Structures are given as structure tokens and as C-alpha cells.
Amino acid sequence: MERSSRLLANLLLLFSVAVLIAAASLYLDNDGGRGTTASLHLTQASWQETTAPSYSPPPATIDSATLPPAWQLVSLPFSPSIALLRQAEAGTSGQPxxxxxxxxxxxxVDNLPVDARPLAVYGIRVKTDGTIAVYINGKLAHQAQQNGPSWNSTRTPLWFTLxxxxxxxxxxxxxxxxxHSHASQTAVSSLRLGPADVLxxxxxxxMWLQQQLPGMLSAAFMAxxxxxxxxxxxxxxxVAYLLFFNLSATAFLRGLHFYVDLRVExxxxxxxxxxxxxxxxxAVHFFLCQLHQRPLVWLTRGLVAVTLAIGVxxxxxxxxxxxMPTVTPLVYLVAPAMSLLACVVGGICAWRHSAEGRLVVYGMFACTAMGMTDWLLxxxxxxxxxxxxxxYAPAVCFITFGILMYRRYVDAIAEVERVNASLAERLEKREAELEASHQRLREIxxxxTISDERQRLMQDMHDGLGSSLISAIRSVERGDISEARVSQILKDCLDDLKLTIDSMEPVEADLLLLLATLRFxxxxxLEGTGVQLLWEVRELPTLPWLNPSSALHILxxxxxxxxxxxxxxxATEIRVGTTAGADGVQVHIADNGxxxxxxxxxxxxxxxxxxxQQRRAASVDGKVSWQSNPAGTLFTLWLPLVRKG
Structure with missing residues (x-):
């Protein structure tokens, strides 16, 4: 059963992976196999820079020959260096x-293969803080950022079809x-020209790896x-769960500018x-402090002060x-410095005390390296x-802290299983002890019960059978008793002994069953006496208090x-009947003597x-009565449904 379940789980995993791969292939490769014509990879360009009084819409047509003859041969990708201080000063000076x-x-463009399919231009990145215009043979074919750059502009590839x-x-x-503005610079990747369904x-x-996948991972982290x-x-x-929520929220906010198509303002x-x-x-620093259990007061105060100062x-x-993009590059340099400081100090504190803390430090180092790569790019x-x-920094945070939560979840399950196993073992031992104790109690x-029953039998024999036999023995010794009388006494003793034995039969609180034993x-x-026994008993409720001692009294x-x-x-006939009342039952014995x-x-x-008879009836909280006339006698025994004691 276990092997079949494991095989089914592996097949389900393979099927799920196959479905994901198939979906990705259909999404990414949608040319339908309509040819494999190669595209043209353009890696050389001529570059020059001119000035204009202000931003202006691109003209519909333009001839490159009309531009100043100041062309310089450059390689693509082309990314001239940026003077960050001059750029930031221009962004904060407030001057015209x-x-x-x-x-x-x-x-x-030379040697483009002839193809009847529509052509497209594809570039990994075009970065500028102004408008982008692309001309094909002097005619405007594509324009973007007419209102200025968006937050995700540098992460959105250039793509248009002719x-x-x-x-x-x-x-x-x-x-x-x-x-672009006077203090900023541009960046252009190499270009590809070819059939649209190929590119x-x-x-x-x-697009999927740079925007959509990180967006999904960030949303999953937030969820x-x-x-x-x-x-x-x-x-x-x-508090760790609250810090985890804070991490996911801040990571989600941080990643919004990668996906949101809003104007940079x-x-x-x-x-x-x-x-x-x-x-x-x-937030990561506070999480580290929770893991290595050291407050790091001065470092915490410094990080909080810098964060508040930047915020204000x-x-x-x-x-x-x-x-603005002209100023924030210098502001962002403070973040990796804070991160590295928190990593180094937190790593030292957690190195020997917390494996989880070391994992967080590794993840933080990875995120810092990713952030520095972005800054350089x-x-x-x-x-x-x-x-x-x-x-992908939110994804790294998600994986890092997800591993922490996964470990805690697995450890918690293991602890619960260990506690359950311990409780089961203790319960088993306790059950064994209780079983042994119960066995001892049953034996006791x-x-x-045997002692009480022996005592009862001895008392009954003393009061009934014993006294009758002693009386008969004394009478025989004195010689003043007939043989018929001795026979009668011995018969009575035998009946008394039978009653004592019958009272020990289990009757399960059923008076009718007890009366049936007596009838037997x-x-x-009565067979040889000429007396007819008429049995007229009816259904009766059970008597919960009916035990062997009470049964003997009734018999x-x-x-x-x-x-x-x-x-x-x-009498020639004896009638035995029963009736039930609200609070008890009655046994009637009538004769015609x-x-x-x-x-x-x-x-x-x-x-x-x-x-x-009265004494025995009183011992079971019952009553006896006689109604006699020349036609006969009616004897009634009343028994309660519930005894007082």
C-alpha cells in the first residue's frame, strides 16, 4: 500500500512538471513551426549627440543625412558613463x-534574408528619461515614453513590428x-531584425523572466x-510571524516599480x-535579532535613525x-551599506548560536549582491x-524565510508526533496499570461477594433450614414426634434448601423469571395433592433492586x-397472579379453602x-396483606419499583 502510494505521488509530480513545461513551451514558442529563418543581429552603430531647447514630439520622417556629420562608430550594446554627482546636482539644484x-x-542594415513574413525589431533594453523614437528608412515606425519614462521602462524590452x-x-x-536631460545618459542594447514570429x-x-515571473513570486510572498x-x-x-508579514509587505512594495507602468514622478x-x-x-535586521537573541541596541538605533532620515x-x-532617477542612485548607495553592516554584525552574532540566523545572513548577502548588480546596470x-x-530579491527573501517557516513547521510536526508517541506510551502504561488494578479489584x-454470599447462606441456614433440622433432631431424641411429622419437616427443609439455591440464579431484575422458578x-x-395450580401472571416492570438476598425473601x-x-x-385450587401499579407491583395468591x-x-x-412474612416483606420495603372469608383467602405481596435506600 505504501509503495503504491509513493508511486502514485511520483507519477503525479512528473505529470505536474510536464504540464508546466508544456504550458511554458506553448507560451514562449508561438511561431507554430512556420520556418526557422534566422534574424539579423545588429551590433555596430554610428552615434552622435545634438541639443534641443526642450522636449519635442518626434517628426514623422527624418533623413539621417541632414544631421550634423559628427558620427562616431560605436559598438552595441552602448552605455556611456554617467557622472552621478553632476546628475544628482542637476536634479536638486532647482535652477532653470x-x-x-x-x-x-x-x-x-545589410544582408537581411529575404522573407515574406512581417518583420519586427527587438532590443533587450533602451534607457532614457525622454521620448524614444525609432525610424525605419527615415520613417517613424515606433515611439515610446511620450510623457516621460515609466517605472518599468528600463525593464521592458524594445519590441515593434513593421x-x-x-x-x-x-x-x-x-x-x-x-x-534625455542634460545631466543624464542613455543606454541601448544590441538590436535584432527579423521575422516577427521568430523573434x-x-x-x-x-518579458516573463524580467517582469511577470518576479511579479508572481512577489505576490506569492505577499500572500x-x-x-x-x-x-x-x-x-x-x-513576533516572528509579524516580522515575516512585515518582510513580505516591504518586499512587495519594493518590487512594485519593476512591474507598475506608472510615470516616474x-x-x-x-x-x-x-x-x-x-x-x-x-525588518531583516529585527528578524536576525529575534533569531540570535541579541538586542544590538546601538546598531538598531543607527539603522532606525538612517531609515527615518532617508524617509524624511x-x-x-x-x-x-x-x-527622481537623477537623485535616487546616490540615495540607494546607503542601502547596501546598511545591509552589509547588518549582515556582518548579525552573521557574527548568529554564527555559533543560530543556524537559521546564518541562513538569513546568506539570503541577505544574496539580495544585497542582486541590488548592487541592478545599481551598476x-x-x-x-x-x-x-x-x-x-x-528576484523578494523571491530570495521568500525562499529564505520560507525555508525557516518550513523547518519550524516540520519541527513542530515532529515535536507533536514525539509528544503523541510519548503520550501513547504513557497511556499504554497507564492502561496496563489500570487493567492490573481493575483485575485486583475484581478479585477483591x-x-x-463470595464471603458475603457465604455469610448470607449461613444466616439463612441458621434461621431456616438449621433451626428446622435442630428442632426435628431434638423431637426425635425425646421420642415425642411421629414419623409423618419428621417426613414433613425434612420435606420443608428440602424445599427451603431449593429456595436458597433458586435465589442465587440470575434473574436480571425480572420478577416474572423468579416466579417461574418457583412454579417449576x-x-x-402439587401433583399428588389434588390441588390445581392456576398461573395468571402478567407482564411486570423490572425491579432494579432485585438481588439474590431480596429474591430469597420473596420466594x-x-x-x-x-x-x-x-x-x-x-383448598382444591391455588391461583397465582400479578398486577402492576404506579409505584409498585403486586403478587396475588388466592385459594378456595x-x-x-x-x-x-x-x-x-x-x-x-x-x-x-411481614418481617421479610419489610426487609425489601414491601408489604403483605390477607383478605379472608369462608369462601377462601386472598394473600397480596406488594413490592416497590424503587427502594428507599
């Missing part, structure tokens, strides 16, 4: 804006017109963080995305440090065709009543048998 610069890149007229004519030249998969892969928040609301003494969205990076570093200085209402220090790895109870004893005795009462009929009357004076019999010397 200087002339706009326009970068021109002219790419000659219209039918442009596709039919041979492409001889691609001209890029990039407007589309490359564009989709880039798990919300789950951690609800866990914390139920277990508020465990010095507004509250920019303030959130800039400051969330510092909040993220601070970048407030849109103050704009001391505007949240954004500021034209490294190749413009590189990847923005900072988009059995011995006590009486019928053989002797009824036996005494029938014996009196046989000894002292000339001559009656007797009940009062005189009770108070006379011969009334000892009747008095014994």
Missing part, C-alpha cells in the same frame, strides 16, 4: 532646466532618436505574509518604492532629496544587456403462603409464619 540633449544611433509597407520595402537603415519567443522570455499575519493574530507572543509611489528598500533591511528627506512635501557601469536581478470484589418447584409437589414469602394453604385449608381470622392468627401463638 538646461537644453535637452538628443542621442542619435544609426544602424546600417507595417506591411515597411515590410515590403528592404530595410536599409534603423535610426534611434533618444531625448517573438525571445521577447516573451525576456504567505498575509497568512503569517493571521497566524500572529492568534499567537501574538510569536516625485510622488508618494516613488517615496514608497525608495524607502521600502530601507524598511526591508531594517525624501518626503514629496519637502523634496530635499527628490525621488541602471547607472551604465556594466553591460546594458544584463539582467535586473533585484527583481469476587472474594468479598411447586408443580411436582420464602410466597412459599410460606402456599405452604399455609396446603397445611391449614382444604376455608378462611381464617387474620387478626387472631397474627396475634396468636400460631401466627409466627405470618409474622415472618
Amino acid at each position: 532646466k538646461q537644453a535637452v540633449r538628443v542621442s542619435w544611433l544609426k544602424v546600417a 507595417d506591411q509597407r515597411q515590410s515590403n520595402a528592404p530595410v536599409r537603415e534603423i535610426l534611434l532618436r533618444l531625448e 517573438r519567443s525571445s521577447y516573451h522570455i525576456r 504567505v505574509g498575509v497568512f503569517a499575519l493571521f497566524v500572529w493574530l492568534r499567537r501574538q507572543h510569536e 516625485n510622488d508618494w509611489f516613488a517615496w514608497l518604492t525608495v524607502n521600502s528598500l530601507f524598511w526591508l533591511v531594517l 528627506l525624501t518626503l514629496p512635501v519637502l523634496a530635499v532629496l527628490p525621488n 541602471q547607472n551604465n557601469v556594466i553591460n546594458a544587456e544584463g539582467w535586473y536581478l533585484g527583481a 470484589e469476587l472474594r468479598q 418447584r411447586l408443580e411436582p409437589r 420464602r414469602i410466597i412459599q410460606e403462603s402456599i405452604a399455609n394453604i396446603l397445611r391449614h385449608t382444604r 376455608g378462611g381464617f381470622d387474620v387478626a387472631q392468627a397474627l396475634h396468636g401463638a400460631s401466627g409466627r409464619g405470618l409474622q415472618n
Whole structure:
């Protein structure tokens, strides 16, 4: 069973992976196999820069020959260096804006394979803070950022298809017109020109890996963080869950500018995305302190002070440090310094005390390296065709802290299983002890029951059978008793012994079953007497208190009543019946013999048998009564449904 379950699980895993791979293939490779014509990879261009009084819409047509003859041969990707201090000073000086610069890149197209399919232009990255215009053979074919750059502009590849007229004519030249501010610079990757269905998969892969996949991972991190928040609301003494939610929220805010298509402005969205990076570093520091259990007061105060200072200085209402691409590169340099300091100090504190703390430090180092790579890419220090790895920093946080939560979850399950196993073992031992104790109690109870029953039998034999035999023995020794009388006494003793034995039979609180036992004893005795026994009993409720001792009293009462009929009357029939009342049951014994004076019999010397019946009935909280007349006698035994004691 276990092997089949494991095989089914492996098959399900393989099926799930296969479905994901198939979906990715269909999404990324959508050319339908309609040819494999190679595209043209353009890596050489001519570059020059001109000035303009202000930003202006790109013209519909332009001839590169009309531009100044100041072309310089450059390689693509092209990313001129940036003077960060001059750029930041221009962004914060508040002086009138200087002339706009326009970068021109002219790419000659040769040896493009002939293909009837629509053509497309694809570039990994085009970065500028002004408008982007692309001309094909001097005609405007594509434009972007007409209202300025968006937050995700540098992470969105260049992609456009040529219209039918442009596709039919041979492409001889691609001209890029990039407007940008006086202090900033541009960056352009190499370009690819070819059939659209051939290049589309490359564009989709880039878009998915640079924007969509990081966005999904960030959203997943945020969803798990919300789950951690609800866990914390139920277990508020465990601050780690609240910190996990804070990490997911700040990481989500930090990554918004990778996916949101909003214009870059010095507004509250920019303030959130800039400051969330510092909040993220601070949240990780607090998490580390929770893991290695050291407060690090001075470091914590320093990190909080720097975070607050950056938050205040970048407030849109103050704009001391505007949240603009010309200023934020210098602000961002503070974040890796904070992160490295927190990593080093936290790593030293956690190295020997917390394996989880070491894992967080590794993850923090990885995120810092990713952030520095982004900073170098954004500021034209490294190749413009590189990847923005900072988009995956929330995923690294998700994986790092997800591993922590996974370990705690697995450890908690293991602890619960260990506790359950311990409880099961203790319960088994306790059950064994209780079973042994119960067995001892049963043995004690059995011995006590046997002792009580022996005591009862001895008492009954002393009061009934014993006294009758002693009386008979003395009478025989004196010689003043007939043989018939001795025979009668011995018969009575035998009946008494039978009653004692019958009272020990289990009757399960059923009076009718007890009466049936008596009937079984009486019928053989009455066969030779000429007395007819009429049995008229009816269904009766059970008597919960009916035990062997009470059963013996009831049997002797009824036996005494029938014996009196046989000894002292000339009855030819005896009727035994039962009735049920609200609070008890009645046993009636009627005969057709001559009656007797009940009062005189009770108070006379011969009334000892009747008095014994009254005494026995009282011992079970019952009552006896006699109604006698010349036609016969009715004896009634009343028994309660519930005894007082």
C-alpha cells in the first residue's frame, strides 16, 4: 500500500512538471513551426549627440543625412558613463532646466534574408528619461515614453513590428532618436531584425523572466505574509510571524516599480518604492535579532535613525532629496551599506548560536549582491544587456524565510508526533496499570461477594433450614414426634434448601423469571395433592433492586403462603397472579379453602409464619396483606419499583 502510494505521488509530480513545461513551451514558442529563418543581429552603430531647447514630439520622417556629420562608430550594446554627482546636482539644484540633449544611433542594415513574413525589431533594453523614437528608412515606425519614462521602462524590452509597407520595402537603415536631460545618459542594447514570429519567443522570455515571473513570486510572498499575519493574530507572543508579514509587505512594495507602468514622478509611489528598500533591511535586521537573541541596541538605533532620515528627506512635501532617477542612485548607495553592516554584525552574532540566523545572513548577502548588480546596470557601469536581478530579491527573501517557516513547521510536526508517541506510551502504561488494578479489584470484589454470599447462606441456614433440622433432631431424641411429622419437616427443609439455591440464579431484575422458578418447584409437589395450580401472571416492570438476598425473601414469602394453604385449608385450587401499579407491583395468591381470622392468627401463638412474612416483606420495603372469608383467602405481596435506600 505504501509503495503504491509513493508511486502514485511520483507519477503525479512528473505529470505536474510536464504540464508546466508544456504550458511554458506553448507560451514562449508561438511561431507554430512556420520556418526557422534566422534574424539579423545588429551590433555596430554610428552615434552622435545634438541639443534641443526642450522636449519635442518626434517628426514623422527624418533623413539621417541632414544631421550634423559628427558620427562616431560605436559598438552595441552602448552605455556611456554617467557622472552621478553632476546628475544628482542637476536634479536638486532647482535652477532653470538646461537644453535637452538628443542621442542619435544609426544602424546600417545589410544582408537581411529575404522573407515574406512581417518583420519586427527587438532590443533587450533602451534607457532614457525622454521620448524614444525609432525610424525605419527615415520613417517613424515606433515611439515610446511620450510623457516621460515609466517605472518599468528600463525593464521592458524594445519590441515593434513593421507595417506591411515597411515590410515590403528592404530595410536599409534603423535610426534611434533618444531625448534625455542634460545631466543624464542613455543606454541601448544590441538590436535584432527579423521575422516577427521568430523573434517573438525571445521577447516573451525576456518579458516573463524580467517582469511577470518576479511579479508572481512577489505576490506569492505577499500572500504567505498575509497568512503569517493571521497566524500572529492568534499567537501574538510569536513576533516572528509579524516580522515575516512585515518582510513580505516591504518586499512587495519594493518590487512594485519593476512591474507598475506608472510615470516616474516625485510622488508618494516613488517615496514608497525608495524607502521600502530601507524598511526591508531594517525588518531583516529585527528578524536576525529575534533569531540570535541579541538586542544590538546601538546598531538598531543607527539603522532606525538612517531609515527615518532617508524617509524624511525624501518626503514629496519637502523634496530635499527628490525621488527622481537623477537623485535616487546616490540615495540607494546607503542601502547596501546598511545591509552589509547588518549582515556582518548579525552573521557574527548568529554564527555559533543560530543556524537559521546564518541562513538569513546568506539570503541577505544574496539580495544585497542582486541590488548592487541592478545599481551598476541602471547607472551604465556594466553591460546594458544584463539582467535586473533585484527583481528576484523578494523571491530570495521568500525562499529564505520560507525555508525557516518550513523547518519550524516540520519541527513542530515532529515535536507533536514525539509528544503523541510519548503520550501513547504513557497511556499504554497507564492502561496496563489500570487493567492490573481493575483485575485486583475484581478479585477483591469476587472474594468479598463470595464471603458475603457465604455469610448470607449461613444466616439463612441458621434461621431456616438449621433451626428446622435442630428442632426435628431434638423431637426425635425425646421420642415425642411421629414419623409423618419428621417426613414433613425434612420435606420443608428440602424445599427451603431449593429456595436458597433458586435465589442465587440470575434473574436480571425480572420478577416474572423468579416466579417461574418457583412454579417449576411447586408443580411436582402439587401433583399428588389434588390441588390445581392456576398461573395468571402478567407482564411486570423490572425491579432494579432485585438481588439474590431480596429474591430469597420473596420466594420464602410466597412459599410460606402456599405452604399455609396446603397445611391449614382444604383448598382444591391455588391461583397465582400479578398486577402492576404506579409505584409498585403486586403478587396475588388466592385459594378456595376455608378462611381464617387474620387478626387472631397474627396475634396468636400460631401466627409466627405470618409474622415472618411481614418481617421479610419489610426487609425489601414491601408489604403483605390477607383478605379472608369462608369462601377462601386472598394473600397480596406488594413490592416497590424503587427502594428507599
